[in-house]
Amino acid sequence: MDTQPIETDYLVIGAGATAMAFVDTLLSETDAHVVMVDRHHRPGGHWNDAYPFVGLHQPSAFYGVNSRELSTWTKDETGLNIGMYELASGAEVLSHFDQVMRQRFLPSGRVQWFPMSEYSAGVGGTHHFKSLMNGDERQVVARRKLVNATYARTEVPSTHPPKYTVAADVNCIPLNRLPDIQGPHACYTVVGSGKTGMDACLWLLQNGVAPSRIRWIMPRDAWLLDRANTQPGAENLERTIGSTIGQFEAIAEATSIPDLFARLERRGLLVRIDKAVEPSMYRCAIISQAELEQLRRIEDIVRLGHLQSVQSTQITLDRGSLPADPDTLYIDCSARAIQMPPALPIFDGDQINLLMVRWCQPVFSAALIAYVESHVADPDEQNALCRLVPSPEHPIDWLRMWAVTLANMTSWRQNAGLNAWLSQCRLNSQNAIMRGMRPDDTAKLALLQESGAKAAAAAARLPALLATLN
Structure with missing residues (x-):
């Protein structure tokens, strides 16, 4: 050594x-x-x-x-x-x-x-x-x-055990093992409401499981971003920069925090799975409208808090218990990604x-x-x-x-060197959004300038809007 x-x-x-x-x-x-x-x-x-x-x-x-x-x-x-x-x-x-x-x-x-x-x-x-x-x-x-x-x-499910008690006769697997399934189950219960839980539900649906056989334990609903609003390439610039401008306008115009999120949803800048349920979570997750449509096919969504324990015929959550089919495969997505x-x-x-x-x-x-x-x-x-x-x-x-x-x-x-580096940085999202844009495209250039002006207006409004939390 x-x-x-x-x-x-x-x-x-x-x-x-x-x-x-x-x-x-x-x-x-x-x-x-x-x-x-x-x-x-x-x-x-x-x-x-x-x-x-x-x-x-x-x-x-x-x-x-x-x-x-x-x-x-x-x-x-x-x-x-x-x-x-x-x-x-x-x-x-x-x-x-x-x-x-x-x-x-x-x-x-x-x-x-x-x-x-x-x-x-x-x-x-x-x-x-x-x-x-x-x-x-x-x-x-x-x-x-x-x-x-x-x-x-x-955290990912393969490296972190479930955050709830699982009886010995219950079949519970981490999300990683879904592709190893060798036979059907009467019911599939996805535990977790984040991006991992959404991926589990989409995988089940895409692999032939009927929505009626899926139960989704969703401790918290989330606000999600529409992927169509975050596309690179100059052909998408009007929508992508337009969505950023929309966010800035919502901030500048909002009279309260609830009003802000109502404006964001009306503009399609934030989306949610169930419009009747107020989200209590935001984790930067991005989703397509097609994925959203698929997730909305699942009707058995349990909103009783976090899962506490699983027995063969019953599940117990923070705010109540529900019967369960003994032939249920539980898919653990409870690891805390962020x-x-x-x-x-x-x-x-x-x-x-x-x-x-x-x-x-x-x-x-x-x-x-x-x-x-x-x-x-x-x-x-x-x-x-x-x-x-x-x-x-x-x-x-x-x-x-x-x-x-x-x-x-x-x-x-305000830093000349950093500003120059940003203009060349591949990871700077604005450069990816502008890729393929002609330097003489006055309409797109005007939109970028408008984004800067709207950002300044949003920045000026932010302190007062955040102060309403107090």
Whole structure:
């Protein structure tokens, strides 16, 4: 075992999407050396543990690392995403990050990658990692900073047990095992109301299960984004930028928080599965109208809070119990995909915390943080450019995220270097939206200018609107 400390400029804990996006930009903007440590055997973080039919719910053009396209820029001709730009599968996302590691990071000679290893902090601020395979431990000396890319702590059903009691004679599986089913069941009960629960319901419907045989335990209803409003490409610019303008107008015109969400729904900017149920959750989930139509076919939706226990003939929830068919397959989707990160500064002394700095865009955020680290020396200025955007949980977080995002965007425009980088950054959604736009297209240029003006009006209205919460 080599006992000599490894010296590097940056020690990055994790090799998930944000870590990969950060290191990718750091390599482009500096001559720094990096050590990356992760528990998985390949890059991609939670994508390694996700269910076989997982995929992005946003267009592939908005995801991955800045230096390499993930999207093929083709539109789906069949299925529930028909007519819109493709959504990369989980396997395609993993392949993307694996290629970035093997074809860009490692050949650079500036990245050392230690998979199947666990980081630990030592006495006196030292850094260590231990191999999960042979137990060997190494110390790392980070000359510049430690980069913590683990705050997302994304949970998936395969790595987290059910959050309720399951009797021994009950058949309960994580979502990952759905494709392994060998025979039919009288009833299929999906436990969980987030993106994972929606994917489970859609998979069952697409694989021939009648809606009448599906029960969906939905502790909370959610506000969802319509995918048709978030399409890249200049041919979609009027609708995509128009939806952003609509959000800004709703903020500027709203008289209260309930009025805000009513305006957003009337414009089709937020949607919900059941219009008779007020959502109490917002998690940035994106859905197509075709998917929404399929989910609305399920009538047995249980809204009695979280599941507490499952017996062969009964389920018990926070607010009551219901009978159950003994021949029920329970599909666990209760893992909490999005965790609430601590309220830490992005730049925190000799540590960088990879958290969001723009509305629902973690990989872009990580790339921008790397640019700021590379070109801005003053810690106060760094944090002024990278105010923490809170992760979403409740509907009001939709507004809170916009409040910080708009403040950050104002700061970015005032930094000439950062502004120039943004104009070239693949992960900057505006560039993907403008792809293929002619420079003399005055109508589209006017729409972009209008978006800026509407953003200023929304930013001016935001403090008073948020104050109504008190």
